[in-house]
Amino acid sequence: MKKILIYMVVLSTIIVAGENYGHVNGDKITDKDVQVLLGRPIDLNMLPQNDKKKIIDQIVKRKLLVKDAMKSGVANKKEFKEALNDLKEGLLLEYWMQQKMKKIKISYKEQKDFYNKNRKSFTQKEVLKARHILLDTQSEAKDLINKINKSSNKKSAFIAFAKSHSKGPSGKNGGDLGWFEPKSMVPEFSKAASKLKKGTYSKVPVKTNFGYHIIYLEDKKSRGVASFDDSKIKIQKILAERKLMKVIDKRVDVLKKTANISIK
Template sequence: MKKIISSLVATLAITTVSLNAADYYASVDGDKITKADVALVLQDPRIDFSKLPKNAQKQVLEQIINKKLLAKQAIKDGIENDKAYKDALSKMKQDLAFQVWQKNELAKHKPSDSEIKSFYDKNKANFVVPTTLEASHILVKTENEAKSIIKQINSASNKSAKFTSLAKTKSIGPTGVKGGYLGKFPSNQMVPEFSAAANKLNKNSYSKTPVKTQFGYHVIYLKDKTAGKSLSFNEVKGNIAQMLVGNAYNKSVKEISDKLRKTAKIVIK
């Protein structure tokens, strides 16, 4: 599932701000200060300008006003004839041309419902959320140490508390200081021997025999287990559509790029 989602092209979309005629905060010689101007200054979409203190709003607007005034003056002073300005403008035009072209190309590739469903049917095995485990462990170097720890837990009235106490004093792993707590993780995330043993446990139970892995011998305590499930078509339909758009776009870009490269003079130093 991760592999499929990673190919999505949501980051390729161009975000635009739609404003009503009256949707502005101030004006400078008729040049309106819009939400887009404010967003450019704030540089953080999480900030709601309307909820900022009045003095902070004023500071932002004053900064934009000064910027517009200085930009107008720069144009009057002939900045458009400056080489650095021309070079920057040329690069900006190229970047903007590519972004708009990219947006238009993406819009051309809209998969049909039948294409999306067909992909889902052929790749159902990829649309699975694995079983999730929540566990702790005690890691020691030898099998005898692990057996001794299991015996101590067996004889304890509060086995969970005893497990945590032994993990803090006996475990050689980095989680020992946390009572061996590993957190929640996909069942297939750990090394195979550990995952197999943990999967066999019931909630709030521990391994009665040492579990050997490349790291040593483990005693595992399973706190919780959430069964995995297959994702329905409706749950992943949108993701599949985005992925198919991305694949079609990437194929188109490669074909166009390869064709253009044949007639372009390219020098790499």
């Protein structure tokens, strides 16, 4: 049951169609297809062109094979219908648990008490909060760095230049990358970002396979015990899962009283 519960929590994220990357016989290729294929959401525009093409090619193959399988009549076979029914039952149970989970309330005191009793288990990896401007050439990057250097409000200038010059999808948001672990970025980017001090930016363009970056480090959290505020989401999830298991066990006890159960 615990494995089902964890899987259910993962599935609670709603998959939306999102960006259109093309189509196969009129069927659009969207972010939903990417998430179904990879098992997690990812912005294809942040990947190198070659990797993006490989993923889209896999989605195309999948769509073609699904259509071909439907035409073959396999969906009418008894074995398929039985397997489909098993999947429906599993999905029904997961959806039912989602609805129960939505009704569960976790008080601030419960969260705080749990944190205080388990403080050492809430470790925090090094994370960075940064912005970047992505450009095609080194000369473009150097030119923008010089302009930022001359600005009285360097952060505001950086955000403005990101919106007007950055080639990356984060440009429209002022280059905001949010919080991330260094290892989640390409090595050259991570190394340069980790060396920066809070409120500073790279004075030399950082070259990666995407192009040339100018990086602004907004904040940094060192490795160690995570604060209560940084642990709240994890705590809420743990406590909600525990309460849900109690709800499920209680409901099963009620159902058993009126059920006709025979075990051989």
